[in-house]
Amino acid sequence: MMQQIWDLILGFLTSKYFLQLFFIPGIAFIGLFTLIVVWFERKLLARVMLRYGPLHVGRVAGILQTLADTLKLLFKEFIPPRKAYKLGFYLAPVFYASVPTLALTAIPFSPTWIVYPSDVGLLIAYAVIACTPILPIIAGWACNNRYTMIGGLRIIFQDVAGEIPLLLSALGVVMLSGSFNLVNIVNAQSRYWFILLQPLGALVFFISLIAMVERVPFDIPTAEQELVFGWRTEYGGILFGLTMFGEYISLAAGSLLFSTLYLGGYLGPNPFPGFIPSDFASMAWILLKMAVMVTVLIVIRGAYPRLRIDQLLNLGWKWLIPLAMINTVLTMLMIYFFPWVGGA
Amino acid sequence: MSTVKNTIRPLVLAFSHVFRRVFTAKYPYEAPSRPSRCRGRIMLRIERCISCGTCEKICPNIAIKMVKLKGSDKLCPQIDFGRCMFCYFCVSYCPAEALIGTELVEISVYSKEKLIYPPEKLAEEPKWPDLLPKPKRVKLRVVGRRGAGHVEIGRE
Amino acid sequence: MKESNAALLKSRWISWGPVHPASGQLRVLFDTDGEHLLGAKVDIGYVHRGIEKMAENRFFIGVIPMLEKICILDASNYDLGYVRAVEEIHGVDVPERARYIRVFMCELNRITSHLYWTALMAAVTGFYTILMWAINDRELLLDLGAEYTGQRVSYIYIIPGGVRQDLPSGFKEKAFEFLDYFEQRLKILYDTFFTNKLFQMRTSGVGVLKKEDALRLGAAGPTLRGSGLKIDVRKDDPYEVYEEMDFKIPTGERGDAYDRCMVRFHEMEQSTKIMRQALESMPDGPVKVRVPWIAPKGEALSRVEAARGEADFYLLTQRGSKPYRLKISTPSFKNLYLFSHISRGHLVADLPVLLFSLDPFPLDADR
Structure with a gap:
């Protein structure tokens, strides 16, 4: 019985449905997409405007800026x-x-x-x-x-x-x-x-x-x-x-x-x-x-x-x-x- | 036809600016160099001051007050930089050249009272605030095809 | 039915400002039917500082830093107006070189002011790229101004009797380098912003001010010239050395917001031209003569063409070291008066465009 349930879970984890739900086009994709695209938009738009854009958060070119902003929004009333x-x-x-x-x-x-x-x-x-x-x-x-x-x-x-x-x-x-x-x-x-x-x-x-x-x-x-x-x-x-x-x-x-x-x-x-x-x-x-x-x-x-x-x-x-x-x-x-x- | 041109051209120009030089100076890591006539924090040379009080009279903002030096009867200017607007009339009209200009403009502090500089503090050499990192000095230059931007001095 | 409609309308007076992303320190009250403006009026007075009264308690020279704060974007032109009034009372002759430097200075200020307006105009139409570009280009000119005055915005450079200091050595070359670059940038601004099809759509046909209305309602500066009237103090009543300069007065045809924008753009071009001429034909010599501390009894009126239009300074003195009365008439006040006229029959979305096509500066209107 345990074996069957285990197989079921394992089968689901390796199935396409699981990958679709959690990776593409699921949670991981939409999450990462928004995080990266917001950063990319700010960065590219900044270059069009002759600015730097996000620079400090996350060591490399402010890549974690969106994550930091999201966290800030989460803690706000x-x-x-x-x-x-x-x-x-x-x-x-x-x-x-x-x-x-x-x-x-x-x-x-x-x-x-x-x-x-x-x-x-x-x-x-x-x-x-x-x-x-x-x-x-x-x-x-x-x-x-x-x-x-x-x-x-x-x-x-x-x-x-x-x-x-x-x-x-x-x-x-x-x-x-x-x-x-x-x-x-x-x-x-x-x-x-x-x-x-x-x-x-x-x-x-x-x-x-x-x-x-x-x-x-x-x-x-x-x-x-x-x-x-x-x-x-x-x-x-x-x-x-x-x-x-x-x-x-x-x-x-x-x-x-x-x-x-x-x-x-x-x-x-x-x-x-x-x-x-x-x-x-x-x-x-x-x-x-x-x-x-x-x-x-x-x-x-x-x-x-x-x-x-x-x-x-x-x-x-x-x-x-x-x-x-x-x-x-x-x-x-x-x-x-x-x-x-x-x-x- | 001009409609299409006027719609497409801004797009092309905007995209071409991605490859231009970034204009921003990363202050306070990079500080733009100040012109030689920069009106920064005013410095007092006590030994040259003749206590005439011209600066007190000329100051349009009533920022200057003549006060006694500590331990002597000599009157010297005390400047409230919270009121000062850096017109430098006091420097221009000082008959003994006791008040001189400096390049330092980073004089912000947390309380208003600290902006009142008594003569002793005015006489100190201006120094870059400890809170900020030591900046690279950059200069606004128009260089080549990538446009204007701040270039580090010595590496133009 | 009618009463309920009226009650609904009464509750629909919407305040636009003074705390709003695009309003500045003034308030626009507007009444709407859906998106249509039924009426709009400007409410100024939020930043009144009583500068005219304050001027009576300062020395003649001490008034200058304060006068600049009327319109800090356009400091030199206001200085010049007041300083010319003081000089008229004293009857001093300003050295020729100082006159050229003053003209150079004023035109520099006109450009920085117009660039700031370009940035604001771009921002209110949601075009943030131009906001950044215009501010960046303005930075070059501010740097150039700081080179010989020591300050970036609040110059306090023009004083009775001339200017405070001569130009530094090597200034001419640097100025020409910057002006060359600035002309390139103006062309880019023209291609990206002023002829942008979408910007044209936003501004053309909006806020039409007819020639006769402009005269009747007392418009000033680029707003007046946008309606097709060739009125400019620099040509009509030349002061300093504007007579010797070769420049045109750009005018519009239809008098809508787009024409007013284009007038300001062409003025920037003309100002660069004037700056070049002033630098090239600048004679050598002193830049300052002594002006006595105590003024004789007298009165003087001086007109200058500031960036926003004609500014008049009326100075009355008794024998003494302070002005007895200083009356300033500023262009923003005249132009804001037009707002309820030109906003008739437009949409809510036009409101910022209408307001900023007049290039208002609340501090300038309130004094």
Whole structure:
């Protein structure tokens, strides 16, 4: 009996599910990713601004600065506003941090390494992305503060303007590969990455992605100069840390989705086929592509001012949605006249 | 067309700055060199002071007060650096050149009272505070294609 | 229904400042309907220090350090205005070399002030890279100023009768080296910030101030010139040696926030030009003449073009060593007055852009 239980535990510890839960894309990955990417963002942005960035904590280039900040946030008291709706106030950041991690379950890290293999993987990712904006709205309303309320209202507008082109632009990819299954989409790119066949769609997807993850130039809901800190104004301590965590997980999910749809996902040559398992090589490739995406997003933060909400709406409704539709039509024509381009 | 240019060019320029020289000086490990006319903490040469009181009258902030030296009747200036704004009118107008300027600006202390320098303390040579590490002296220079930055003196 | 709406609106007066990441030491009260501004007004007076009254208790020379604190970013221009008033009362003639150094000094200050404004303008639009770049470039000029005055910001260098010290030896070469580099940096700032498409989108069409409104409401400085009016004390009523300098007055066309920004940028270019000319054509000679301690009875008015606009100094003296009355008229006060006019019909998100396109300095407005 003991032996059986032991075998069960050992079997679980060495199984793929355990590795997926605790390593990629599980706890270790999201934890390390946020710690490193926050440090990397501060460091790279500092170099763009001709500064040093974190320098002292952790001996080498301040690499432990994020960890120190997280610890500091953990030990801080969080004070809810007196007239706040407490349940919403406490729960919104918790869910804001945890919901985007679900999007990672749909992303294939190798042909077989996928937490929830499904024929509609892309739709699952979109469903999760569509869920996240509700939480800031709840938070903004629950804080009972004018700044947070305006921040929450802005999120509604921003997400409606950003999500539709995000969905429409991916339609071209689906048509080319003939599947909603992300593994099939990646495999369809074995000849050309879709960014080469769909530059317009990739651009629209990229811009609306920035709007969805609320980064500069579309960090309108948290505009510091107008709204103090938007819907997060009242949060302190680890609740604030969780909102930041959720933001960076959204960033990771967005970059992974972009790499999967347009940059060939996990596809890439394995330098030592006998030596390195093909799963690891695939993971390394998709993580590398994600790192490039994150770098681009960070440099964009250093190169542009923030737009206004009406300008974002103009951009979304008058430019991105028509462009996404044009892209769909162009893809149809492409498939009709050159049927060999698609992977299907 | 100019729209595309005006959107892409900032991105390229911002990224190119990653490879430029970092501008920041790592104060207090590196201290930028001070110009020779730097207006730092004021120093008093007691033996040259003629107790005329010009400094007391000229001081716009009433930071200077003439007090008696310890153990003698001679009047010498006492400067409250908490009030002083380092205009150096006292140094400029001192007829005997008893008040002279120094380069030290690191005179912060924890209590206001310690900023009141009686003549004896004013006469001391300025010295770098013990709390801070001994700094490397750097200088702001415009060097080559990597732009301006702080360069260590002697290694320009 | 109407009453309840009115009650709701009443409760929606939002204070923006004086404790806010982007406001400075002033308060903007605004009323919104969603994102739309229904009205906005500026509330100043948080940093009033009574400098005019304090000046009556100081020696003529002791007023200078205090006057610089009216607008510390733009110290020399304010010094110059007051010092010229004192010189007029005494009737002294300032040596030619000192006049050139003063012009050099004032233009240096104009650039540092405009660079600081660039940094703030970038910060309020969420563009922190330019905030750092502009502050870094400003550092070069502050270093240059410290080379001959000894202070980085609060110079206290222009005094009645000339300037305090001559330029140090080897200064010219260093100044030219820095100016060359600074011109390169200005070009980079132009490419990255002033012509940035997103910055153009943020500022163009925002806060339009028409020509006649600018005149009627008494705008000053770059704000006035942004509306297309060529009014500049340096040209209209030249003081010191501005007559001999060759420079243009940049003006805008539409009078929106973007035009005001571009006017300030082109002013920086013109100021570099003036600084070069001043250094090149600087004659040799003394830099200071003695000005008596006791002033005769008299009154004087002097105008200078400070970085934010025209600053006027009216000085009244009885026979004595202290001013009897000093009245200062500052540009920020005139420009902040425009705020409720130009903010009509804009969005909440435009508020910081509107405010900082006027380049306000609360200390300058309050005195």
